[in-house]
Amino acid sequence: MNSKKKLKVFLIEDAQKIRSVLIEVLEQIENIEVVGFAESEKEALKQLRSIEWDIAIVDIGLREGSGLAVLSALKSDEREYGTRLVFTSSPSRALKTRTMSLGAEGFFDKSFELDMLVDHIKAMTH
Incomplete structure (x- = not known):
């Protein structure tokens, strides 16, 4: 049995x-635990600031607010947070540049990069 600490993943996806x-x-990956999700900017920030997490998967277009605002708010906090990965249906070079400047460490296109996102997270468990 692997006693390695599980990585806690939080989803921001509406x-x-x-x-x-x-x-x-994600729950099929060893050492990964999905600890929650939010559908709006406000709920995401409330949860991300109150629970322990290692990886946040951030959608840019949310029901209320935006993933960009979530990234920006986390970046401006004094606290150190976990890894932020963007998973969006509207990828562009400009958006990728913007999200990276706001602290995202990965940028993935929903339409065809799910496997790349999952592989990136798997690599983080080793």
Whole structure:
């Protein structure tokens, strides 16, 4: 049995279908635990600031607010936070540059980079 600490993943995703797929895929990875999700900017910040997490998967377009605002708020906090990975359906070079400047460490296109996102997270467990 592997006694390595589980990485805690938090999802910021308002599309229930995508969230379900992500949870299903992530929970099959050894040493990963999905600790929660939020569908809006306000809920995401409330949760991210109150629970322990290692990786946040951030969608840019949210039901209320935006993932950019979440990234910006976390960057301006005094606290050290975990890794932020962007998973968006509207990827562009400009958006990637903006998210990276706000502290994101990865940028993935929802339409065809789910496997790359999962591989990136798997690599973090080693």
